[in-house]
Amino acid sequence: MSCVAEIRQAMAEARAHTLRLVAEVDDADFRRQIHPDFSPVGWHVGHIGVTESYWILQQCKGEPSPSAVYDHLFTPTDNPKPNRVHLPPRAEILAYLHTVRERVLAFLERADCGSNHPLLKDASIFKMLIQHEEQHTETILLILHLLAATRYDSSPSPVLGEGRGEGLLLQNDMVLVPAGLFLMGSNQTADTLDNERRLPTEEEWEKAASWDLESYRKRPYPWGADPPDASTAHHDAHSDGTAPVGRHPAGSSLYGCQDMSGNVWEWTSTWFHPYPGFTAYPYEGYSVPYFDQRHRVLKGGSWATHRHVLRPTFRNWYHPWVREIFAGFRCATDP
Ligand code: AVJ
Ligand code: FE
Numbered sequence: 001m002s003c004v005a006e007i008r009q010a011m012a013e014a015r016a017h018t019l020r021l022v023a024e025v026d027d028a029d030f031r032r033q034i035h036p037d038f039s040p041v042g043w044h045v046g047h048i049g050v051t052e053s054y055w056i057l058q059q060c061k062g063e064p065s066p067s068a069v070y071d072h073l074f075t076p077t078d079n080p081k082p083n084r085v086h087l088p089p090r091a092e093i094l095a096y097l098h099t100v101r102e103r104v105l106a107f108l109e110r111a112d113c114g115s116n117h118p119l120l121k122d123a124s125i126f127k128m129l130i131q132h133e134e135q136h137t138e139t140i141l142l143i144l145h146l147l148a149a150t151r152y153d154s155s156p157s158p159v160l161g162e163g164r165g166e167g168l169l170l171q172n173d174m175v176l177v178p179a180g181l182f183l184m185g186s187n188q189t190a191d192t193l194d195n196e197r198r199l200p201t202e203e204e205w206e207k208a209a210s211w212d213l214e215s216y217r218k219r220p221y222p223w224g225a226d227p228p229d230a231s232t233a234h235h236d237a238h239s240d241g242t243a244p245v246g247r248h249p250a251g252s253s254l255y256g257c258q259d260m261s262g263n264v265w266e267w268t269s270t271w272f273h274p275y276p277g278f279t280a281y282p283y284e285g286y287s288v289p290y291f292d293q294r295h296r297v298l299k300g301g302s303w304a305t306h307r308h309v310l311r312p313t314f315r316n317w318y319h320p321w322v323r324e325i326f327a328g329f330r331c332a333t334d335p
Contacts, residue, residue: 003113007126008105010308014133015101017306018048021140022094025147031087034146035324041143042093043074043084044136049097050074051132055125055282056104060117063103070096077285118282122190125282131193134306141304142324175257176335185275186313195287196313198275257330262305264328265298265316272297272317290317302326 022030022045030042039047050070057063065071072078073087087093111120119125185198272287272295280288298316301309304326318325 003123004108004111007108007123007130010130011101011105011108011126011133014130014137014306014308015097017137018045018133018140019094021137021144022090024144027090029147030090031085032147033082033085034143034150036081037322038139038143038146038324039081039084040087041140042087042090044140044143045097046070046074046087046093047076048133048136049093049100052104052129053100055119055129056107057100059282060111060119060125061103061107066099066103067096124190127190128193128282131309134308137306138302138304138309138326142326146324174331174333177257184313186311192311192313193286193315194279194281195272195274196315197279197281198277261300261310261312262303263300264302264326265305266300266330267320267327268297268299270297271295272315294319296320298325298327 022041025041031040033040050073053066054071058065070088073084108126111123111126113120113123115121185196186192187197189197271293272290273293274287274291278287280286295317296319298318299312299314301311301314301316302325318327
């Protein structure tokens with residue numbers, strides 16, 4: 001299996017990242033709940049291991065769980081947040097993580113990416129687990145920031161007051177992003193998470209017509225009869241109406257917008273909802289419970305987002321009142 005080396009490498013990178021962050025935390029902070037919305041660092045560490053064990057050792061390999069106690073402690077639906085301060089010793093959690101990883105790697109060496117097994121096909125479940133760990137490392141990092149803020153005076157420095165940004169902002173004006181078509185979501189099944197996958201049909205375009213500007217009420221070329229003009233050309237569309245389409249919510253770097261990814265997550269006005277044709281993967285609980293009209297989508301990724309998770313189609317989500325994540329706003333308006 002040719003993908004093994006790449007997966008092994010990415011897993012090692014994610015784990016090194018996790019362990020490097022955890023090494024900075026003392027034992028008291030490891031189990032401290034610094035904020036009611038966020039679990040202790042140590043809980044995230046155990047949860048990373050239990051998730052890996054569940055999907056690879058139990059679901060793929062068919063082995064019994066190495067620890068029913070850990071399963072209970074570190075499965076979010078089994079253990080409510082306020083209770084997550086009651087953790088085993090750090091060394092024990094780290095040893096558990098190591099044991100699980102050794103067994104997972106042994107399985108990976110013999111795994112068949114060409115298999116039709118829904119979890120193993122194209123190494124999907126391994127790719128999901130790498131992104132799972134990296135999402136938790138971003139959360140661990142924000143918890144480290146909250147912990148540090150209790151120790152140091154975090155009130156704004158006077159130099160950050162008035163006038164800041166005048167020399168920094170290269171461009172303060174609004175940028176006109178002409179209406180146009182783009183591919184929303186992804187059909188790269190193995191590399192993405194369930195909520196960003198999309199394969200709508202021509203029929204769905206018609207249902208979605210109410211979203212759009214007057215000029216896009218018609219089906220896009222080449223589905224519709226009219227030839228495209230420059231701004232609507234959509235060269236990737238399949239004429240059979242199976243290509244994904246959408247209206248961009250915020251703009252595009254092509255038109256002079258800056259810092260579109262990797263600085264702070266951008267809050268959008270979009271409720272986290274399923275794209276047409278949504279299928280839960282690898283389990284209902286990953287996205288479905290959050291399609292509740294109470295979570296907003298964030299796009300782009302922050303400075304703390306690992307490249308395994310950084311891509312234009314990635315959809316993050318939080319309750320709109322959450323202030324501790326590495327997020328900001330991009331101002332946008334209709335012309
Ligand atoms: C998408 C970052 C909000 O951390 O709760 C991790 C990702 N899902 N384990 C979260 C996730 C299951 C999720 N966020
Ligand atoms: Fe998780």
